[in-house]
Amino acid sequence: MRRSFKNGRIRNSAILFLALLFTSCASTKNVPYFQDITSSEKSVLANTAVFTEPAIQPDDILSISIFTIDPATSMVVNQVGTQALSTIPGPAGGIVATPPASGFLVDKNGEIDLSIVGKVKIGGLTTFQARDLIKEKAAIVYKDPNVQVRYANFKVTVLGEVGRPASYVLPNERVSVLDALGLAGDLTIFGRRENVLLIRDNNGKKEFARLNLNSSELFNSPFYYLKQNDVIYVEPNKGKAASLNQARTQTYAIIGTALSVLIVLFSRL
Numbered sequence: 421m422r423r424s425f426k427n428g429r430i431r432n433s434a435i436l437f438l439a440l441l442f443t444s445c446a447s448t449k450n451v452p453y454f455q456d457i458t459s460s461e462k463s464v465l466a467n468t469a470v471f472t473e474p475a476i477q478p479d480d481i482l483s484i485s486i487f488t489i490d491p492a493t494s495m496v497v498n499q500v501g502t503q504a505l506s507t508i509p510g511p512a513g514g515i516v517a518t519p520p521a522s523g524f525l526v527d528k529n530g531e532i533d534l535s536i537v538g539k540v541k542i543g544g545l546t547t548f549q550a551r552d553l554i555k556e557k558a559a560i561v562y563k564d565p566n567v568q569v570r571y572a573n574f575k576v577t578v579l580g581e582v583g584r585p586a587s588y589v590l591p592n593e594r595v596s597v598l599d600a601l602g603l604a605g606d607l608t609i610f611g612r613r614e615n616v617l618l619i620r621d622n623n624g625k626k627e628f629a630r631l632n633l634n635s636s637e638l639f640n641s642p643f644y645y646l647k648q649n650d651v652i653y654v655e656p657n658k659g660k661a662a663s664l665n666q667a668r669t670q671t672y673a674i675i676g677t678a679l680s681v682l683i684v685l686f687s688r689l
Contacts, residue, residue, distance in 0.1 A: 523572030
């Protein structure tokens with residue numbers, strides 16, 4: 421009886437060990453990025469994704485600066501009344517608020533209202549095109565104005581198995597998937613690199629794309645460059661489920677051992 425009980429415990433322990441071993445191997449074999457690029461040769465991708473500047477939409481907040489010869493005049497022109505709340509990752513992956521980002525709100529008609537210059541319709545334009553248009557309008561009032569236009573609320577969100585999941589407000593609209601993941605502290609060892617989900621809002625409709633970080637084909641994807649309000653979700657792999665269940669497995673093993681001991685004791689009574 422005792423030998424049978426001991427053999428049963430050994431067999432169960434061996435099965436549990438092998439299961440954890442195979443799970444570990446399955447969860448780490450896909451860790452390296454771009455596995456199809458060899459390390460022994462120089463690789464060049466013939467075709468890569470082309471960055472397309474996003475078009476300005478209603479409710480966008482833009483940072484617009486007009487510089488003139490008179491600094492006092494520039495201060496009046498650049499007065500703003502709209503503020504966008506931005507966030508940064510805090511301790512332990514939490515989110516903390518940063519000072520609000522100031523900018524000009526694009527209204528429902530695609531217009532912004534600049535002091536002295538007046539209303540300018542920039543909806544549907546890129547920031548480069550908007551800069552030229554505002555400069556043209558400002559030149560009517562000021563001599564040789566210099567204009568800068570950039571997004572003040574270009575936000576992307578990274579969730580799931582990353583080091584610092586959060587929403588990130590960026591000063592530059594040329595942002596790739598790798599840039600966003602880098603800001604979020606990269607994927608954890610439990611993140612599924614071959615099946616990263618990207619969610620995009622396209623004219624009120626949700627688009628979904630699956631990205632494989634293990635393949636260099638990522639650089640050819642039309643979703644390689646992010647758009648405003650994109651969401652990246654990194655799914656957990658089987659190793660994460662195994663790690664979460666480890667404590668539960670240990671608890672069950674202790675309970676099973678205790679029950680086996682009780683059965684042995686009662687059988688001897």
